[in-house]
Amino acid sequence: MKKAENIIVGISVGDLNGIGSEIILKTFEDTRMLELCTPVIFANVKILSFIKKNLELTAQLHGIDKLDQIVIGKINVLNVWREGVDLNFGKNDDNVGKYAIKSFVAATKALKENQIDVLVTAPINKYNIQSDDFKFPGHTDYLDKELEGDALMLMVQDNLRVGLMTDHIPVNEVAKKLTEELIIKKINVIHQTLVQDFSINKPKIAVLALNPHAGDNGVIGNEDDKVLKPTIKKLFDKGKMVFGPFPADGFFGSGQYEKYDAVIATYHDQGLIPFKTLSFGNGVNYTAGLNKIRTSPDHGTAFDIAGKGIADHNSFREAVYLAIDIYNSRLSHAEISKNPLKTKEKQL
Template sequence: MKKAENIIVGISIGDLNGIGSEVILKTFEDSRMLELCTPVIFANVKVLSFIKKTLALTAPLHGIDKLDQLVIGKINVLNVWREGVDLNFGTADENIGKYAIKSFVAATKALKENQVDVLVTAPINKYNIQSEEFKFPGHTDYLNQELEGNALMLMVQDNLRVGLLTDHIPVNEVAKHLTEKLIIQKIETVKKTLIQDFGINKPKIAVLALNPHAGDNGVIGKEDDEILRPTLKKMFEKGTLVFGPYAADGFFGSNQYEKYDAVIATYHDQGLIPFKTLSFGNGVNYTAGLNKIRTSPDHGTAYEIAGKGIADYNSFKEAVYTAIDIYNSRNEYLEISKNPLKTKEKQL
C-alpha cells in the first residue's frame, strides 16, 4: 500500500472566473499539505501564476509538461494548454467553460490510467461547459461514463453522510424515477462505500420518505407505502440494515440522523439543504460507487466573490483530506479482502 505522503492528488481547475483557483492555491499555501500528498493541477502554470499574483498568494508553483516530470512535495501544474486565457472574474464565459472541460477531461484520463491516485474537482459552471464534445450536466455524469461502477452523490462531513436516490432531475420527475431497482442499487452502493471507503463493517442506513409525513397512509401520496417501504423491508430481511422511510421534516432537527452511518434522501434538495445547513461550509461531495476516488467542495463557482481574495477554502481542503482518507481506507479494505488472515491476526 502506498504511503500517504506519496498519494498523487489530481486537481481539475474548474471555472477560472470563479473561486476554484483561489481555494486550490490557498489550500496548498500550507506546506504541511505537501507532507500528506503531492498535488497535480491540470491547467496552465502561466495562468495560475497570474491568478496567484492578482490575489497576492504565495504558494510556489512547479510547471510540468508531462506527468512523468512530476516532483513529489511540489505543487505541480501540468500544462494542459499553452495559450493565454482572458480572465474576467465573476463572469460566466463560454470560452472559460472550454478550459474547465479541458482540465477535467485530462485529469479524468490521468485517473483512469493510474497516473494520479485520486481526483479533486474545483467548481464548474454547468451552463458554460456544454458543447458538441461535452454534453453532460456536470462532473458526475461524465465520470459515470468513464469509470466503472454506478455513481452516487454522497455528501460527507465527519460522521454526517447524506446520499441521494435521485440527483439532478426536476422535482416533478422524482416520483417516476423511484423504482425498486433504483432504490436497491443506490442503497447497495451506499452500503458498499460505507464498508470499503469508511471502514464501517455493519452500516446502518436511514432512508427519507418522498412525501410529507411519509404519505400519511396514502393520504399525501402512495409512493412511500407502495414502493419505498416494501423495498426497504425486502432489503432488511436479506441482511441490509436499512430503516425507514422516515418523514423528512423533523429527521435532522431532532438529531435522528446521528443514529445512522448514512442517510439517503429521495431527491436533491431534501438531502442537501439540511446537509449544507449542518456542515457550515466544511462539507465534501464524494462520488461513491466508482472504481476510482473523486471528491469536490460543496460549493459552486461563487462568482459574486471571485477575484477578491476572500473565498473560504475549508471545503476544498476537506475534499483533499477526504480523498486521501478514502484512498487509504479502500486500499486497506482491498488488502484485507485478499488476505483475511491479517484481520484475524489483528483481533488476537
Template sequence: MNKAENIKLGISIGDLNGIGSEVVLKTFEDSRMLEFCTPIIFANVKILSFLKKNLELTSNLHGIDKIDQALTGKVNVLNVWKEGVNIEYGVNDPVVGSYAVKSFVAATDALKEGLIDVLVTAPINKYNIQSEDFHFPGHTDYLGQELEGDALMLMVSDALRVGLLTDHIPVNEIASHLTEELIRKKILTVKKSLAQDFTINKPKIAVLGLNPHCGDNGVIGKEDDEIIKPAIKKLFEQGTLVFGPYAADSFFGSNQYEKFDAIIAVYHDQGLIPFKTLSFGNGVNYTAGLDKVRTSPDHGTAYDIAGKGIADFTSFKEAVYKAIDIYNARNEYKEITSNPLKMK
C-alpha cells in the same frame, strides 16, 4: 500502497472566473499539505501564476508537460493547454467553461489510466460547460460514464453522510425515476462505500420518504408505500441494516440522523439543504460507488466574491483530506479482504 507524499492528487481547475483557483492555491500555500500528497493541477502554469500574483499568494508552482515530471514537495501544474485565457472574475463565460471541461476530462483520463491516484474537482458552472462534445449535468454524471461502478453523490462531514437516490434532475421528474431496483442499487452502493471507504463494517442506513409525512398512508402520494417501503423491507430481510422511510421534515431537526451511519435522501435539495445547514461549509462531495476516488468541495463557483481574495478554502482542503483518507481506507480494505486471516 504509496507513501503519503507520493499519493498523486489530481486537481481539475474548474471555472477560472470563479473561486476555484483561489481555494486550490490557498490550500497549498501551507507547505505542510505537501507532506500528505503530491498535487497535480490540470490547467496552465502561466495562468495560475498570474492568478497567484493577483491574489498575493506565495507558493511556488512547478510547470510540467507530462505527469511523470511531477515532483514531490512541489505544487505541480500540468499544462493541459498552452494558449492564454481571458479571465473576467464573476463572468459566466462559455469559453472559460470549455477550459474547465478540458481540465476535467484530462484529469479524468489520467485517473482512469492510473497516472493519478485520486481526483479533487474545483467548482464548475453547469450551464457554461455544455457543448456538442460535453453534455452532462455535472461532474458526477460524466464520471459515472467514464469510470466503472455506479456513481452516487455522497455528502460527507465528519460522521454525517448524506447520499442521494436521484441528483441532478428536475423536481417534477423525481417520482417517475423511482423504482425498487434503483433504491436497492443505491442502498447497496452506500453500504459498500461505508465498508470500504469509511471502515464501517455493519452500517446502519436511513432512507427518507418522498412525500410529506411519507405519504400519510397514501393520502399525499403512494410512492412511499408502493416503491420505497417494499425495497427497504426486502433488503432488511436479506441482512442490510436499512430503515425507513422517515418523514424528511423532522428527521434532521429531531437529531434522528445521529443514530445512522448514512442517510439516503430521495432528491437533491431534500438531502443537501440539511447537510449544508449542519456542515457549515466544511462538507465534502464524494462520488461513491466508482472504482476510483473523486471528491470536491460542497460549494459552487461563487462568482459574487471571485477575485476578491476572501474565499474560504476550508471545504476544498477537507476534500483533499477526504480523498486521501478514502484512498488509504480502500487500500487497507482490499488488503484485508484479500487475506481473510487479517479479518480475524
C-alpha cells in the same frame, strides 16, 4: 502501501473566473499539505501564476508538461494548454468554460490510466461547459460514463453522510424514477461505500420518505407505502441494516440522523438543504460507487466573490483530506479482502 506524500492528488481547475484557483492555491500554501500528498493541477502554470500574483498568494508552483515529470513535495501544474486565456473574475464566459472542461477531461483520463491516485474537482459553471463534445449536467454524470461502477452523490462532513437516490432531475420526475430497481441499486452502492471507503463493518442506513409524513398511510401519496417500504424490508430481510422511510421534515432537526452511518434522500434538495445547513463551508461532495475516487467542495463557482481574495478554502481542503482517507481505506479493505485471517489474528 504508498508513503503519504507519494499519493498523487489530481486537481481539475474549475471555472477560471470563479474561486476555484484561489481555493486550490490557498489549500497548498500550507506546506504541511505536501506532507500528506503531492498535488497535480491540470491547467496552465502561467495562468495560475497570474492568478496567484493577483490575489497576493505565496504558493510556489512547479510547471510540468508530462505527468512523468511530477516532483514529489511540489505543487505541480500540468500544462494542459499553452495559449493565454482572457479572465474576467466573476463573469460567465463560454470560452473560459471550455478550459474548465479541458482540465477536467484531462484529469479524468489521468485518473483512468492510474497516473494520478485520486481526483479533486474545483467548481465549474454548468451553463458554460456545454458543447458538442461535452453534453453532461456536471462532473458526476461524465465520471459515471467514463469510470466503472454506478455513480452516487454522497455529501460528507465528519460522520454526517447524505446520499441521493436521484440528483439533478426536475422534482416532477422524482416519483417516476423511484423504482424498486433504483432503490436497491442506490442502497447497495451506499452500503458498499460505507464498508469499503469508510471502514464501517455493519453500516446502518436511513432512508427518507418521498412524501410529507411518509404519505400518512396513503393520504398524501402512496409511493412510500407501495415502493419504498417493501423495498427497504426486502433489503433488511437480506441482512442489510436499512431503516425507514422516515418523514424528512423532523429527521435532521431532532438529531435522528446521528443514529445512522448514512442517510439517503429521495431527491436533491431533500438531502442537500439539511446537509448544507449543518455543514456549510466544511462539507465535501464525494462521488461514491465508482472504481476511482473523486471529491469536490460542497459549493459552486461563487462568482460574486471571485478575484477578491476572500474565498474560504476549508471545503476544498476537506475534499483533499477525504480523498486521501478513502484512498487509504480502499487499500486497507483490499488487503483485508485478500487476507481475512490477518483481521481475525489482530482481534485475537
